[in-house]
Amino acid sequence: MDGLEPGLDARGCDGNRDMEHARVDRESKSEIRAAEPGTWESIRETVKVGVQALLIALVVRTLLFQPFNIPSGSLIPTLLIGDYLFVSKYTYGYSKYSLPLSEYLPIEAHGRIWGAEPKRGDIAVFKLPKDNATDYIKRVIGLPGDKIQVIEGVLNINGKPVKRERIADYETFDAFEQPVKVVQYMETLPGGVTHRVIERDGDRGFWDNTTVYTVPDGHYFMMGDNRDNSTDSRDLSSVGYVPFENFVGRAEMIFFSIDERTPAWKLWRWPSDVRWNRLFTTIH
Template identity: 55%
Template structure:
């Protein structure tokens, strides 16, 4: 009786299918990769950072799955972000677009900017000077010299923010009342971030639009040179940012 020889095309195809199913499972339920295309989250995240987002942090919604099928309403195993979480979400006015911001407001909170300072529920968040910061420039303009601060959230989480001034267009706002079922996101690069402060562009973020929490940077590159200059690739990698956790 002849025996089937291992290692044929059938086994190879089976291995590929298994690997694809495992990858789909991980991407759908555990971690999904994202890259940072703009400077709104500098200095926490830089243009050219690649990061893993944990899909299970806030539970699962239709936006957790490829192609966002309309399977159910709300979230399964849902939980709210913590103030200060860096989260990926689908833009409310165009759910095909992914955004990433720091969640500063939860349902029922009031949010306001006064003279460049953030107020949550009427209380000013402390911010301590932390020197200066010069942006690298991301193709939208030249490098800029900014002031860096360490801002402290109500539960004690500290994170850096950047400010060009305290009298910009979004530095003095009305009071925002975060509705039930929504959160409020802001960029750490406060004067160069289109975020929830602009109600007709981003506005309040439905909890159902949350994709996950940004966990760790797994790769980072500044891409200053043309892609065909292969010899420059090792020098473009930001080695010190690889496997850096995100806070």
């Protein structure tokens, strides 16, 4: 009997340890199995939040505001190269060109819904009529039925010269990035909108003497404030009259602006090159 008792105790202990290990293993596996649904639930929740954020961003971009940056100087001195601005999509209502990547969508719809006509003096983004894809930004000068002409640099609307007043020269850069001063005027459009324009070539630039343009129904005549350096409605072969349905929205506010010679991604240049005085300014 004495010789068997140690063996029985040993087998008993081994059995107990095996049972304990088996219990622990079962509990661990149960914990793993219990954790798996929670893990997938967490992943699903993250994906759900991400999709909701994308949908909200898409709705805002499609229906409310869209950001744009200014790559050219056609609206100097009002808008500068390196300005980033918000354009309100709802101001003029919605057309197929209100949709992101509209040039790639097989949509044949014409006209606008909830349309509100542009006002003279608005700065607006539109799709270039030539290809219905390229984004342009100019000032609304002529309304449907207007007769527009430029005579010796002076804008004429319906046979009357627009009031302009010479103010201090505008300081900018020439083609060789050398500082230069150019002639600047304060122009007042019919209806009271006042804004600055510059004449790099004085009143003898290529587009400073034109024929009379009669704006067709449902179209608008667009011009840049940099009158001698703007491809706009005066050039019928490049821009011409802009259909109402091509309007994307009205420029509202500059939310960021950086020197045109500094890429926005160079964060270390921001302290010296960001145009801090232009941030969050409204556009007129």
